[in-house]
Amino acid sequence: MSVVSSPPPARAQSRGRGRGRSQRSRETLAAWLFLAPSTLHFVVFTVGALIASLVISTWQWDLVTEHQFIGVDNYTALVNDPQFFTSLGVTGIYCLITIPSGIVLGMLIALALNQKLRGMATFRFVYFIPYVAPVAAVALLWRWMYNTQYGILNWFLSGILPGDVNIDWLGDPRLAIVAAGIMDVWKNLGWSVTLFTAGLLAIPAHYYEAAELDGASAWQRFRYVTFPLLTPTTFFLVVMGVIGSFQVFDSIYLMLGDTPSSHATTYNFYIWQQGFRYNNMGYAAALSWVLFAIIGIVTFLQFKFLNKRVNYELG
Amino acid sequence: MSSANASLARRVVGYAALIALAVVAAAPLLWMLSTSLKSNSNVFSYPPQWIPHDWKFSNYTSLWDDLPMNRWLLNTAFISTAVVLGQLLFCSMAAYAFARMTFRGRDLLFYVFLASLMVPYQVTLIPAFVLISKLGWIDTYKALIIPQLSTPFGIFMLRQFFMTLPKELEEAARLDGASYWRIYRTIIIPLAKPSLLAFGVFSFIGMWGDFLWPLIVTNTPDKMTLTVGLNYLSNSYNTDWARLMAGDVISLAPLMLIYAIAQRYFIQGIAMTGLKG
Incomplete structure (x- = not known):
């Protein structure tokens, strides 16, 4: 803070426009020096990488031997690749498992918590532990919990359901993706609860007072006040949930290994498999551009169709 | 009176939700800790035990x-x-x-x-x-x-x-x-x-x-x-x-x-x- 208190230098203020220009070019130079490291990084690892990725997607290339230019063949090959469609389907199923349950549970819990209860900070600390923990670590833990014979989950389910529960969570090819989804919901519950809690805090009390004066029941207050005013949070969670589902890799790799059944191969996992297991760099790059397009289209459609139902009155 | 009761009921529901969620969040992690301290035979004992038999730090x-x-x-x-x-x-x-x-x-x-x-x-x-x-x-x-x-x-x-x-x-x-x-x-x-x-x-x-x-x-x-x-x-x-x-x-x-x-x-x-x- 010594900068502020030092006496102003007796500098001539009369140099007029010349000073203004040199001041401006000094500012431009300084700005570019400040921006240099990030911009250099951006040019190499984002702009350059995007261009390179587009170029590689027109190659047949195993990283070792000479590449071959094949034009759009990698893209047209997708149409005849059943695993491409299966992976899209698996990712869609993953969205259906994780997004609605994350939203419903997150909203219910946030509603239950929406009172000035003591000890909230301690509880919040606990809720965030799964969110903070690396996916790799919790995937290994859940692989153990999903164990058919000795897993704690089947034991727990046997306790609350009739008969002995012996679900082969990870061995059944179609169930494995459900298992990965359940773990995901567990891991991210603290996040959606926190976002809904923040959303609830933003609703002014006089909305409820007015509703109460009109004789609205608790359900009506939820249906016509709380729920509409939480739609920005819900919308955000849907958009982020779809994007997140297209990124799933760690949990599949650590729970199911490097060759899971095709019904558990998520889209991102398939990209990794093509690129880093089968060394089809060109095909993997094409897959990643298709992913980019899909995420772009899905997000655009969400904004176009869901956004209409979002109430931004408080925003 | 009824509003005091309602507020008490709400608080009870609130705490029940807080605790239920804390259990859901923490139980798998406690299970991890518990398993990590068990002997091999203890790991596979059924029904599962939350407290390890013999604390195996090895x-x-x-x-x-x-x-x-x-x-x-x-x-x-x-x-x-x-x-x-x-x-x-x-x-x-x-x-x-x-x-x-x-x-x-x-x-x-x-x-x-x-x-x-x-x-x-x-x-x-x-x-x-x-x-x-x-x-x-x-x-x-x-x-x-x-x-x-x-x-x-x-x-x-x-x-x-x-x-x-x-x-x-x-x-x-x-x-x-x-x-x-x-x-x-x-x-x-x-x-x-x-x-x-x-x-x-x-x-x-x-x-x-x-x-x-x-x-x-x-x-x-x-x-x-x-x-x-x-x-x-x-x-x-x-x-x-x-x-x-x-x-x-x-x-x-x-x-x-x-x-x-x-x-x-x-x-x-x-x-x-x-x-x-």
Whole structure:
């Protein structure tokens, strides 16, 4: 803070426009020096990488031997690749498992918590532990919990359901993706609860007072006040949930290994498999551009169709 | 009276929900801890026991005997710290230029950075890997650190925060003839400490848990991070659950410690990534 208190230098203020220009070019130079490291990084690892990725997607290339230019063949090959469609389907199923349950549970819990209860900070600390923990670590833990014979989950389910529960969570090819989804919901519950809690805090009390004066029941207050005013949070969670589902890799790799059944191969996992297991760099790059397009289209459609139902009155 | 009852009922429901969720969140982690201390026969006892029969700490020490645990811990701590420090420096410098300086093309460049947030990381993953392998950086710290040193997200987040800082101090300093670097270092950075900490903690936790990038750019156990080490562990111990869970606990413990200390900043970081972005 010594900068502020030092006496102003007796500098001539009369140099007029010349000073203004040199001041401006000094500012431009300084700005570019400040921006240099990030911009250099951006040019190499984002702009350059995007261009390179587009170029590689027109190659047949195993990283070792000479590449071959094949034009759009990698893209047209997708149409005849059943695993491409299966992976899209698996990712869609993953969205259906994780997004609605994350939203419903997150909203219910946030509603239950929406009172000035003591000890909230301690509880919040606990809720965030799964969110903070690396996916790799919790995937290994859940692989153990999903164990058919000795897993704690089947034991727990046997306790609350009739008969002995012996679900082969990870061995059944179609169930494995459900298992990965359940773990995901567990891991991210603290996040959606926190976002809904923040959303609830933003609703002014006089909305409820007015509703109460009109004789609205608790359900009506939820249906016509709380729920509409939480739609920005819900919308955000849907958009982020779809994007997140297209990124799933760690949990599949650590729970199911490097060759899971095709019904558990998520889209991102398939990209990794093509690129880093089968060394089809060109095909993997094409897959990643298709992913980019899909995420772009899905997000655009969400904004176009869901956004209409979002109430931004408080925003 | 009835409203007092209703408020009591609401509070009971509230606490029931709080506790239920805490149990759901914590039980799997307690199960991890419990398993990590069990003998092999105890691991497979049915019904499962939450309290280990005989506290077998050798599950932990044997990991250190068999695997380069210290190396993995050090690698992870070193890489995460280096990346976070780099991101804090580079992102805050760029954020300062975007927030406070006027120059031609500023807004255009800023929007280009902003637009890149929509690019999924898979698209740049393959060229980044190709570049790293052409440079001969596979299995080096450079490969693990340099590609992560700046993020458009960090620039955006810090710029938003810098915009909210009062301008008076800077203007006074400018009149005093202080250089931009000096203003950045002596005024902006001290004022922005809370947001820098929030971003730093958030980024640190992300780096600690990063899996895919370290998996593809490391080959030898010497350069692995804890998450990749866990994969190595799970391949070598297969169904030795006690030791696998001990490895899990080791990979989590330092992160949990940091989370416990910096909880406030971490939750602020999450809030910043959230809604109003």
